[in-house]
Amino acid sequence: MTLRRLYRDNQRLILGIAGLLSVLIPWELLVRLRLVKAILISSPSQVVQTFITELQLGTLWGDITATLQVWFVGYLLAAVVGIVLGLVAGWFRRASYIANPWLNVLYAAPELAFVPMFILWFGIGFTFKVWLVFLAAIFFITINTIAGVHATEKRYLEVAATFGASKLQIFRTIVLPGSVPYIMTGLRQAAGRALVGVIAAEFISSNQGLGFLITLAGQTLNTSRVMVGIVIIAAFGVFLGEVLRRIESRFDVWRKEATA
């Protein structure tokens, strides 16, 4: 009876864990029973072991910080430029006509296509990676910001008009706050894309970072190390999502209705 209640109250958590275990346990078993080769797919216990050893040796930190730095700088730049660009393009119709072809290019062409050119311009260091992250992230931020500005409701503008609000007042009191939910959506989508950008950059040409760690480990058949890299990246992704959700809910206390 109480067990049933315990289950009902924590259904999400319990089923979530069950979902994880339903893959991890067979995986471990298959390796233990030697039905598949450990060198190809490692095993959960080996991954944990490798992770602990690497932590003790301190070899992971350099790669983690390298990846985070690139991500952070590229993402921040994309956020600042993307929001400003989106607000301008959303607010001034002519600006959006000018920006549109470029946004379409960004949307249509995978950012990886720019890699050879970037390497030519910036070499294979930090700058190149930041640019790739920037390019991967900015599209979603800009496009969502524009959508937010365009979603401004006519009835709010009418209220402003009857009180004789200036353009600047309309922008500050209606357009900007109304766009915040859209901007946050853009930031959230872009965070994931930016992460893809860093890892891709590190795959292609780098001598540090989690992407580099994974490639190198893969090439040397160190599957456990590959898995450790993947787990760290995934954990960072989940962490980012959570942080952005928190920020989002702080920004729109007024939207409780929609989020509750």
Add this chain to the structure above:
Amino acid sequence: MPSMLEARKVRMEYERRDGSKVLAIDDFTLDVHKGEFVSFVGPSGCGKTTFLKIVNGLMPPTSGDILLQGRPIEHSSRDRAMVFQEAALFPWFPLWRNIGYGLECAGMKRPEIRKRVKPYIELVGLSGFEDVYPYELSGGMQQRANLARALVVDPQVLLMDEPFAALDAQTREMMQAELLDVWGQTQKTVLFITHQINEAIYLSDRVLVVSARPGKILDDVKVDIPRPRGLDVKRSAAFRDIEDHVWRLIEEQARITMARTKTHRDEDGAALEV
């Protein structure tokens, strides 16, 4: 009594998307005294809202003049405040900032605004809700805030565009009584649009009956029912007589509008409502 608002031969014509012209209102001539409560009733699409927007200064009439205390109006100004059908409160502002929006537009600083809105929040019975966001307010409370937002700028004329249309019947009745109470305290001149004849009669000194498009003023009905009026006045014989009279005028106009909608549907396969 001094005249607050005069409309002289106001005409409004606008273009449809296909280029054809529509005459929305024609020859609107009226005279509203200071402190008077005047309602407009008429079939859908008869141009009542258009007239209110012209008075507000949101759009210029094609021809004719609107005079506020003898001076022609040009654009929106805080001497005429609008109460909208949808409360249209900004969801991202707490109540007090919504109500003080007109003051904010006038460049007043926030602490000053907070002080100035207080008596109006009290007037519409929303004390204690200053810091609450609109989504937490009921429809009736949102409309009270809508009214307070217009009153805060201390307008000469209050323009109300079917402010209670979206409310349920009971809330609506209560709001009518509250509006009369507020009106009694503030002595504003009110132009009020509604579809409900009994609402118009209950609230007003005069009910202007507007024809189907192009809107013309068909009749100017004086409501000689003493104030203060309780809600039970709606069941009195005098009230019913006026209601019958207005309804007969409206019925005919509503038929014209309906017939027109039907023919439009026949012509282009879709109802046209302008």
